Every structure is written in C-alpha cells, then in structure tokens.
Amino acid sequence: MAELVHKRGKRRDDNGLGGAVDFLLANARLVLGVGGAAVLAIATLVVKRLIDRATSSPDEDKAKADQKSIEESWQDLSLIKAVPKPPKKQSRADLSESQLSLTAVLPAQGQDDVCCVQRTRPGQAQGNVDSVEPRTLLCLTFQEKLLSYYRNYVAIPETEVARGKQLARDICIELQSFLQNKCSELPFGSMYLGGSLCDDLQVVAADHVCFMLPLVFETTLWSLIPGEDTIIKDPQFWMIRRTDLEYIPRGSSPWDRFIVGGYLSSNALNEALHKMLVASVNWPAIGSLLDCIIRPVVASEELQLEVTHYQTQLNITLCPVTEAGDKILLANPPKGRVENLWRQSFYRSEVSKLKDLDAADSGARQCCLKILKGVCKNHPFLSKLTGSFLTHVLLHLSETESDWAEEALAARFQQAIEELVGYLERSSLPCYFNSHINLFCELLEEEIDEMGYELYRAVSEPGLLLQE
Structure with a gap:
C-alpha cells in the first residue's frame, strides 16, 4: 500500500513537471520563434530526463529505456518536427539569418571567429517583452575580430605614447649633456629619438625607444666600404676604413682610438660607451631629478637602459650611427663575426x-x-x-x-x-x-x-x- 501511494505521489510530481515543461515550451515558441523553441525543447527534455532518472527506481528506468530511446523521443517532439526546412537555394544573407536564430539560444562551441551579442533599438526597455522586436544578432567576422584585436590590444592610448616620449626626451637631454662634458673630444652630433614609438608604429605598450647618437667623421680621413667588398661579402654589413694612415698618422682623428686593423671597430666603440653607461653616468641623480629610476643593463650586448616611472616601464637602446648620403650605418655588427662591421639600416x-x-x-x-x-x-x-x-x-x-x-x-x-x-x-x-x-x-x-x-x-x- 505504501509503495502504491509513493508511486501515485511521484506520478503527480511528474505530471506537474510535465505541465511546467509544456507551458515553458509553449511560451518559448512565442518569444524565441519555432527554431529557437526547438533547441530549447531539446535542452529542457535532457534536464527532465535527468530528474526522472534521479527519482525513478532502477526497474522503472529499465522499463522506460526499453520502450523508447532518447533519440526516438526527440523525434516525437512536435516542436522539432515543426522546424521549417530551408529551401534548396538560399542567398548568403538568408543562410546567415537562419544560423543566427539558432546561435541566439545555443551558441556554437569552438568557433574562434564567431562571437554573438544581442542588440535592441536605442531607448527600448529590455524588460518589456511585448514591445521588443525580434532581436538582431551580430556575429563577428574575422575582419571584425582583427579590428577588435587592434583596438583592444594593439593600439596604445595617446596619453601613454606622449608620456613615454616625454620621459625619453628628458633622459636623452641629460645623457647628451653628460657625453658633451665627459667626452668633449669626441665629435658626437645631437642625439635624437628614433624607433617605432616616434613613428606611431609601436604596439601593445609604449615601452621602447632608441637614442640615435650620430658620429661626425672627417670625410678626408674615413671612407665607407660596401658590404660586397668586405671579407664576408654580405651587402648588409659595411666597414669604415681609416685612409692615408701612412701620410696622416694615427691620432689625427679623435676616432682613431677605436681603430682595429685599419678599420673603425663598432665593437670597440660599443664597449667604451657601455663602460660609461654602467660606471660613469650618475643615474641615481638623473633619476631623482626626473622622478624615475634608471638602470643600465650590464649583461646586455646592446647599450640599454631600463627606466621605471610610476607604472611606466621604458627600455632605451643607445644606437651609435653614421650617415653618408643615403646610407645609414649602425654600430650593430652580427653576432660572432668580424667585429669591425657596421649594419646598414633601412628603417627610415x-x-x-x-x-x-x-x-x-x-x-x-x-x-x-x-x-x-x-x-x-x-x-x-x-x-x-x-x-x-x-x-x-x-x-x-x-x-x-x-x-x-x-x-x-x-x-x-x-x-x-x-x-x-x-x-x-x-x-x-x-x-x-x-x-x-x-x-x-x-x-x-x-x-x-x-x-x-x-x-x-x-x-x-x-x-x-x-x-x-
């Protein structure tokens, strides 16, 4: 008797759940349309069956499984049968519309180039179902994803760019003043900022800038050797030769101290500048003046400074450079090769x-x-x-x-x-x-x-x- 009462009570519960499901699906047809209601019906049926399994005895589960499988039950749903089949020939816009109507309820998983959002007309109350028009869905194409990636990740705010440039200019002025006082015998030109930060081509963060340090040579004492004529036969790497050493003795040019084998050594120049940056420049004093922390990178093969200014992180590379006509040569030789080479730069x-x-x-x-x-x-x-x-x-x-x-x-x-x-x-x-x-x-x-x-x-x- 108790078992019979339990089954009757459970049957009433099941009827109540079934009624609730039917009511939900009937209203879903009005709000979501036929296609949306079909997908919701599938999901609701799965949830209902999970509840049935949790509250049913093993014998009842087995009997129900024998009568009808889940796949057959899905076919019995009138909502699923009511989903209209698209005609054989449809335009791309029509196909997109039909796909979007399903994506609104059950977004596809694993599709990198689709991101769906809902839109309503401006001023429309979202809670008023009667006044809501059919919702328009926007799926991001790869084109739109690229532009979104550019706006949200790649582009740097103008204020951040301006702050990075100003900090770099202030440090550049202080370093230029030091070089003029410490190395007054070396004819350095006016140092200037270079690199992608100055050309609006830097990305993600305004975190790197170059200090271009021009070297002024006596044209009668130095000549450029094209890369094809050098020992490595690489057109990208030039050499700067000291001319007429037999007639104009070594020491006549202030750059003679960096000669190796009759050529101006980019390595020797970089090593001298590196020692000055690490051991001679009073960076704590300059940092205190500019309200930042400046540290030379000791272990780097390049001439680099790391700057911290509140939340701004700036990496600075000092680049000795010489120009002759349309040729721009950097004291940046290839690793592990001839140390007298100068790299031709095409950046400009x-x-x-x-x-x-x-x-x-x-x-x-x-x-x-x-x-x-x-x-x-x-x-x-x-x-x-x-x-x-x-x-x-x-x-x-x-x-x-x-x-x-x-x-x-x-x-x-x-x-x-x-x-x-x-x-x-x-x-x-x-x-x-x-x-x-x-x-x-x-x-x-x-x-x-x-x-x-x-x-x-x-x-x-x-x-x-x-x-x-």
Missing part, C-alpha cells in the same frame, strides 16, 4: 615607403603591420619576427596587391601570413630595397622551423594568432 626608408603607400590609396598597411607586430610581440616563438621583417613582407605584398582598403584587411592579413610561411620555408626574406640582402641570414634553423610551424598552423585558422 621602410617607414617612409609604408606611409607613402598608405597616403596614396588610403590603405591599411600600417594597421596590418601593427596587428602583425602585436601578434609576434609576446609570442614564445614568433618574437624573433621583428617589425623590420614584417614591414618588408608587406612592402613586397604591396607590389602584387593593390587593394589595401580597410575592408580588405582580413584578406591582406591572411596573405601576409602565407607570404611569411613561404619566406620561412626558403629561409630567405629579400630586402625590399636591395634584393641581394637576406634579412633572415642571422636566424637560427631551429628558430625558422618553430616560426614556420606556428604560422603554417595559422594559415587555415588565422584566429589562433589573436590571443591577447
């Missing part, structure tokens, strides 16, 4: 060409470059792809692609990734301004393999790269 030409192209056709090359730089900046394998490499890829791509409007950003970004994979496969990226120069010549084989693998994965799914 890269930026000028890129901006000229964008100005001519209102293109999005700079935007594409900054997104690529943002992708590579903190990536464990792609960080070796510098802004210079990426700029040359885009300049090469501009030779074959003429449409650089913002609407074509996604297509150009995809092509840039494909082009990079091709260059990495060949282990060669020709310089845009001198095709005989391979910009990848200093990358290790392991680094090329790692970068090529990461980018190859992203060719079919470029959204994988947009990780903030």
Whole structure:
C-alpha cells in the first residue's frame, strides 16, 4: 500500500513537471520563434530526463529505456518536427539569418571567429517583452575580430605614447649633456629619438625607444666600404676604413682610438660607451631629478637602459650611427663575426615607403603591420619576427596587391601570413630595397622551423594568432 501511494505521489510530481515543461515550451515558441523553441525543447527534455532518472527506481528506468530511446523521443517532439526546412537555394544573407536564430539560444562551441551579442533599438526597455522586436544578432567576422584585436590590444592610448616620449626626451637631454662634458673630444652630433614609438608604429605598450647618437667623421680621413667588398661579402654589413694612415698618422682623428686593423671597430666603440653607461653616468641623480629610476643593463650586448616611472616601464637602446648620403650605418655588427662591421639600416626608408603607400590609396598597411607586430610581440616563438621583417613582407605584398582598403584587411592579413610561411620555408626574406640582402641570414634553423610551424598552423585558422 505504501509503495502504491509513493508511486501515485511521484506520478503527480511528474505530471506537474510535465505541465511546467509544456507551458515553458509553449511560451518559448512565442518569444524565441519555432527554431529557437526547438533547441530549447531539446535542452529542457535532457534536464527532465535527468530528474526522472534521479527519482525513478532502477526497474522503472529499465522499463522506460526499453520502450523508447532518447533519440526516438526527440523525434516525437512536435516542436522539432515543426522546424521549417530551408529551401534548396538560399542567398548568403538568408543562410546567415537562419544560423543566427539558432546561435541566439545555443551558441556554437569552438568557433574562434564567431562571437554573438544581442542588440535592441536605442531607448527600448529590455524588460518589456511585448514591445521588443525580434532581436538582431551580430556575429563577428574575422575582419571584425582583427579590428577588435587592434583596438583592444594593439593600439596604445595617446596619453601613454606622449608620456613615454616625454620621459625619453628628458633622459636623452641629460645623457647628451653628460657625453658633451665627459667626452668633449669626441665629435658626437645631437642625439635624437628614433624607433617605432616616434613613428606611431609601436604596439601593445609604449615601452621602447632608441637614442640615435650620430658620429661626425672627417670625410678626408674615413671612407665607407660596401658590404660586397668586405671579407664576408654580405651587402648588409659595411666597414669604415681609416685612409692615408701612412701620410696622416694615427691620432689625427679623435676616432682613431677605436681603430682595429685599419678599420673603425663598432665593437670597440660599443664597449667604451657601455663602460660609461654602467660606471660613469650618475643615474641615481638623473633619476631623482626626473622622478624615475634608471638602470643600465650590464649583461646586455646592446647599450640599454631600463627606466621605471610610476607604472611606466621604458627600455632605451643607445644606437651609435653614421650617415653618408643615403646610407645609414649602425654600430650593430652580427653576432660572432668580424667585429669591425657596421649594419646598414633601412628603417627610415621602410617607414617612409609604408606611409607613402598608405597616403596614396588610403590603405591599411600600417594597421596590418601593427596587428602583425602585436601578434609576434609576446609570442614564445614568433618574437624573433621583428617589425623590420614584417614591414618588408608587406612592402613586397604591396607590389602584387593593390587593394589595401580597410575592408580588405582580413584578406591582406591572411596573405601576409602565407607570404611569411613561404619566406620561412626558403629561409630567405629579400630586402625590399636591395634584393641581394637576406634579412633572415642571422636566424637560427631551429628558430625558422618553430616560426614556420606556428604560422603554417595559422594559415587555415588565422584566429589562433589573436590571443591577447
């Protein structure tokens, strides 16, 4: 008798739950439409069956399982049968509409390039169901994801850029004053700021700037040797030779102290400047004056300073540079090779060409470059792809692609990734301004393999790269 009462009570509970489910589904048809109600019905049925299993005895579960499977039950739902089948031929807009109506209730999982949000008309009360029009859904395309990634991660606020520039200028003035007092016999030119921060091409954070330190040479005592004529036969690395040593003795030029084997040594100059930065400059006093902390990087092969100003972190690289005509040479020799080499810099030409192209056709090359730089900046394998490499890829791509409007950003970004994979496969990226120069010549084989693998994965799914 007790068992019979228990079963009757349970049956009443089940009928109550069934009634609630039917009421929910009936109203869901009004609010969500037929397709939305169908998906909600499936989800509700699963929940109901879980409750049934939790409250039913094992014998009842077995009997129900024998009568009807879950798949058959889904087929019995009138709501599911009522879902209209799309006609055989539909426009892309119609297909998108039908997909969006289902995504509103049950968003697809694992789709990187789809992000759905709901919109109502301005001034419309969200709680008033009767006055709400059918909700419009917006799915982000890859183009929209790129622009969102640019706005939310890549672009730097103007105030942050201005703060970084001003701090760098103040330190630059103090360092210039020190060099004039400490090394008055060396004819340094006026130091100036350089790099992507000054050209509105820096990404993620305003955290790096270059101090360009010009070296003024006596044109009658020094001559430039093209890279093809040097010992390593690399057109990117030049040498600066001291002339007429047999007639004009050593010591006639203040730069003679840095001569090694008859050539001005970039390594010797860098070592002398490094000693001054580490041991001679009173950085605590300068930092106190500018309300910041300045530390020279002792172990770095480059001339670097680390600056902390409240929440601002700034890395400064001192770059000795000499210019002769259109040639710009940096005291930045390749690692482990001849120490007298000077690297030809194309940075100024890269930026000028890129901006000229964008100005001519209102293109999005700079935007594409900054997104690529943002992708590579903190990536464990792609960080070796510098802004210079990426700029040359885009300049090469501009030779074959003429449409650089913002609407074509996604297509150009995809092509840039494909082009990079091709260059990495060949282990060669020709310089845009001198095709005989391979910009990848200093990358290790392991680094090329790692970068090529990461980018190859992203060719079919470029959204994988947009990780903030």
